[in-house]
Amino acid sequence: MSHTAHIPSHRKPRRNAPKTALRAGVAGGVLSTIAVAAAAGPAQAEPVTQTIEMPTITSGLSTAVAASAEATQQVAQDLQTQAQEDAAAATAAKAAKKAKAEAVRKAEAKKKAEAAAKAKAEAALRASRAEARTTLSASSGSSTNVASTTSASSSSSSSSSSSSATGSAASVLAFVKAQVGDAYVSGGTGPNSWDCSGLVQAAFRSVGVDLPRVSQAQSTAGTQVSLSNLQPGDILYWGGAGSAYHVGVYVGGGQFVGAQNSSTGVVQRPLSYDPPSGAVRVL
Structure with missing residues (x-):
């Protein structure tokens, strides 16, 4: 008998081959599952929600914004008013130009009418003077042939007065x-x-x-x-x-x-x- 026959061995007992094979299969399956999951893509992460605090608008900033908006509105109103005034001035200038042209036309027409009336009056006056002279000449020529004693006397007096000049x-x-x-x-x-x-x-x-x-x-x-x-x-x-x-x-x-x-x-x-x-x- 060996001197070591009664000493217990510190080695672990050899496991059975089937158990070892089973464990190897399980491990392989697990590793295969991990590999398939890795190949399928990374796992979906849960969405992260972050809260951002907005700065608080102070009363001074609010007043400045309101004033700027009011100033902008006033500028827009001023521009609109100026545009209206310019349009009114243009319309008035156009109307004044038209009125002036009409006044000039009327003045020229009046001047022509006055000239025509003057020419007509002068022609009538010349005709009247010619007729009066003809009448005077006829009256003077016929006065010597009047049978009336009074008319003859008057004609004679007139003739003698004219002949004395x-x-x-x-x-x-x-x-x-x-x-x-x-x-x-x-x-x-x-x-x-x-x-x-x-x-x-x-x-x-x-x-x-x-x-x-x-x-x-x-x-x-x-x-x-x-x-x-x-x-x-x-x-x-x-x-x-x-x-x-x-x-x-x-x-x-x-x-x-x-x-x-x-x-x-x-x-x-x-x-x-x-x-x-x-x-x-x-x-």
């Missing part, structure tokens, strides 16, 4: 008679409109005699003569000598020519139509 006096008479039918205009000195003293001054200027411009001075420009001793070419005046308010020219036959007023114009009338106050003789 010679030289400068005859020229003065011809001048004033040629203006019969012209218009009366205060301050008028011709050639188609006159006042009383303007006509007398122009008539005597045509024969080289310069008379004062106004009636008062013309009434003392020559020798005072009686109304019963008038000669063709004498200056008649109404009012006092030196203060006369109207003048005319005696043309013989008891008649005168003068620029009476705006209603009658230059006319030839008998002395009885408007008896003068006195007369002066210049020629």
Whole structure:
């Protein structure tokens, strides 16, 4: 007997082969499961929720934001108001331009109408003067053939008065008679409109005699003569000598020519139509 036969062995007892194989299979299965899980992808992690604290808006910041918004709104309103004002100004300017053009057009039309009316009036005046001269000539020519004694006497008197006007006096008479039918205009000195003293001054200027411009001075420009001793070419005046308010020219036959007023114009009338106050003789 060996000297070690009664000493217990410290080795672990050999396990049975089947148990070892079973454990190896289980381990292999576990490892295979782990491998398959790893191959399938990482395990889904649970979502992580994180809470973020937002800064608190202080009252000062809130006021600044409100003020900025109000300022922005005011700027927008100002821009809108300015745009409206600009549009209104443009509309007004356009309307003013149109009104001005219309006013100019109306003024031109009025001017043309006035020119046409003036031309028509002048034509009518010339026709009237021509007709008056024709009538006067016909009347003068036929007066010698009137059978009535009174008419013959009157014609004879007129003819003798006209025939007594010679030289400068005859020229003065011809001048004033040629203006019969012209218009009366205060301050008028011709050639188609006159006042009383303007006509007398122009008539005597045509024969080289310069008379004062106004009636008062013309009434003392020559020798005072009686109304019963008038000669063709004498200056008649109404009012006092030196203060006369109207003048005319005696043309013989008891008649005168003068620029009476705006209603009658230059006319030839008998002395009885408007008896003068006195007369002066210049020629």
